[in-house]
Amino acid sequence: MLEIRSHLKKNDTVVILSGKEKGKTGKILKLLPKKNRIIVEKLQFIKRHTRPTNVNPQGGIVEKEGSIHVSNAALLCPRCNVAVRVRIESLDDKSKARICKKCDEAI
Numbered sequence: 001m002l003e004i005r006s007h008l009k010k011n012d013t014v015v016i017l018s019g020k021e022k023g024k025t026g027k028i029l030k031l032l033p034k035k036n037r038i039i040v041e042k043l044q045f046i047k048r049h050t051r052p053t054n055v056n057p058q059g060g061i062v063e064k065e066g067s068i069h070v071s072n073a074a075l076l077c078p079r080c081n082v083a084v085r086v087r088i089e090s091l092d093d094k095s096k097a098r099i100c101k102k103c104d105e106a107i
């Protein structure tokens with residue numbers, strides 16, 4: 001599968017752009033780069049039926065965060081407080097910074 005270049009990182013706050021969670025924001029818990037998907041805290045809950053186990057002898061339904069495709073999420077600029085596009089700039093120390101295209105500040 002083609003890997004989309006994503007500027008998202010763990011613990012980033014993102015805005016969901018489409019789907020049933022559209023407009024909501026959340027923190028990235030996990031990146032799934034091979035699948036181009038992210039798991040966002042408390043969003044896109046999916047219900048999983050679980051088999052009875054020693055810990056949970058009844059079994060039942062567990063709610064768990066599902067993954068969201070990276071193209072359906074955009075970085076939230078803490079300054080602008082909206083989803084923004086970013087550009088990548090190389091810094092003097094060779095690290096990269098993500099610059100908000102709206103307010104020109106590093107995120």
Ligand SMILES: [Zn+2]
Nearest residue numbers: 077080100103
């Ligand atoms: Zn901004």
